Amino acid sequence: MNTGNTKVMNRFDVTSRLIAKLKHEEAVIGGIGNTNFDLWAAGHRPQNFYMLGSMGLAFPIALGVALAQPDRRVFALEGDGSLLMQLGALSTIAALKPKNLTMIVMDNGIYQITGAQPTPAANVADIVAIAIGSGLASSAWAADEKDFERLVDGAMAASEPSLIAVRIDDKPGVGTTRRDPVQIRERFMHGLGVRDPL
Amino acid sequence: MAIAEQQPQGSSDGSWHGIVLQTLKRNEINLIPYVPDRVLTPLIKNLHADPFFTTFATAREEEAVGIVAGAWMGGRRGAVLMQTSGFATLANVLASLAVPYQIPLIMLVSERGTLGEFNYGQSLVCRTMRPVLDSLALEHHTITRLDELEFIADRSIKQAVTTQAPVALILSPLLTGGKVFDK
Ligand SMILES: Cc1ncc(C[n+]2csc(CCOP(=O)(O)OP(=O)(O)O)c2C)c(N)n1
Numbered sequence A: 001m002n003t004g005n006t007k008v009m010n011r012f013d014v015t016s017r018l019i020a021k022l023k024h025e026e027a028v029i030g031g032i033g034n035t036n037f038d039l040w041a042a043g044h045r046p047q048n049f050y051m052l053g054s055m056g057l058a059f060p061i062a063l064g065v066a067l068a069q070p071d072r073r074v075f076a077l078e079g080d081g082s083l084l085m086q087l088g089a090l091s092t093i094a095a096l097k098p099k100n101l102t103m104i105v106m107d108n109g110i111y112q113i114t115g116a117q118p119t120p121a122a123n124v125a126d127i128v129a130i131a132i133g134s135g136l137a138s139s140a141w142a143a144d145e146k147d148f149e150r151l152v153d154g155a156m157a158a159s160e161p162s163l164i165a166v167r168i169d170d171k172p173g174v175g176t177t178r179r180d181p182v183q184i185r186e187r188f189m190h191g192l193g194v195r196d197p198l
Numbered sequence B: 001m002a003i004a005e006q007q008p009q010g011s012s013d014g015s016w017h018g019i020v021l022q023t024l025k026r027n028e029i030n031l032i033p034y035v036p037d038r039v040l041t042p043l044i045k046n047l048h049a050d051p052f053f054t055t056f057a058t059a060r061e062e063e064a065v066g067i068v069a070g071a072w073m074g075g076r077r078g079a080v081l082m083q084t085s086g087f088a089t090l091a092n093v094l095a096s097l098a099v100p101y102q103i104p105l106i107m108l109v110s111e112r113g114t115l116g117e118f119n120y121g122q123s124l125v126c127r128t129m130r131p132v133l134d135s136l137a138l139e140h141h142t143i144t145r146l147d148e149l150e151f152i153a154d155r156s157i158k159q160a161v162t163t164q165a166p167v168a169l170i171l172s173p174l175l176t177g178g179k180v181f182d183k
Helices: A011-021 A034-041 A058-068 A080-084 A088-096 A127-133 A145-157 A181-191 B002-006 B016-026 B038-049 B061-073 B091-098 B120-135 B146-163
Strands: A027-030 A048-050 A074-079 A101-107 A139-141 A162-167 B029-034 B054-057 B080-083 B106-110 B139-143 B167-171
Touching (some): A034 A074, A048 A181, A127 A139, A127 A162, B016 B038, B016 B146, B029 B061, B038 B054, B061 B080, B106 B146, B146 B167
Parallel strands (some): B080 B106, B106 B167
């Protein structure tokens, strides 16, 4: 795995840094398990969507939101193990080139939430190289927290989809999302201005 | 009719795929991810040719379901085209995304594996489809007749949207001609 001299960061810290930058009701999709737990822990926003299953679909769901609302910036947070399950989605996104989509991969090399087993990619595959090879030219490892913030700023101004990979430690997520799928979906739709509450 | 003439070939010629295309359009369904099937080829071709639709292939059917689920939440309607074997990969996403989040997922499934199937594996895959749909109490219709197609498709789409529940429209070989042993 050629991740250069990237620093090992922390998912909750990096997620909080992302959320702090969002000033325009950007949508954020949290993937299964820890990515949505830390999104929840960073402070619920009406434009957050939390996945309670469907492992690997954070990027496809975010792509759908991005295609539906091209004027809104959309972010997706996905674990490395989850992404491995749906690598083809990277090519789909590269082919469609949504200008408003940013993908963030939290790479701990393990399936943390199921017992920290190493993923098949750990020590052999480079997620950024996979993304670039899938057609996502604007893909990069974040060297440290400042670099992550710089990459997020760049992604927000970009006119093509971006992928930011972050090496993270083996810590679990900080919070626990309230597992109420209908409410999660309904409030997200309110947050996106698609519906008004009853 | 000038307007009809401008429409891509096959869209209003009374063919099954023309009726499907027009019914999608009338219901403002314009995002169409798919994993192809030979029988769906004319439909896919005409969807690509019609700028009303954003039509594209995905690597997996599950991915396509994620995309239309996200689009629905963002206010845009979609439908997923697939083959029976593609449906067989969807139990997890149906049970963990579409059903619990109450997403009106519209699935058009070209039915392989019955009425002249020549591949044993396909016929077995086909037998898993309705039990999976029934196990989640999902609405599904097998469309066999051209004269019933528009009614079933149009009403089912409207029901999916208003009841916020997935629907599978299974396109039988009786409707489409299916795929026959050619080599
Ligand atoms: C299809 C499927 N297979 C397996 C699981 C069990 N599972 C849930 S989360 C998870 C690991 C997720 O790993 P990753 O995305 O790397 O996140 P991390 O736990 O490391 O934060 C697994 C294997 C599942 N929910 N769905």
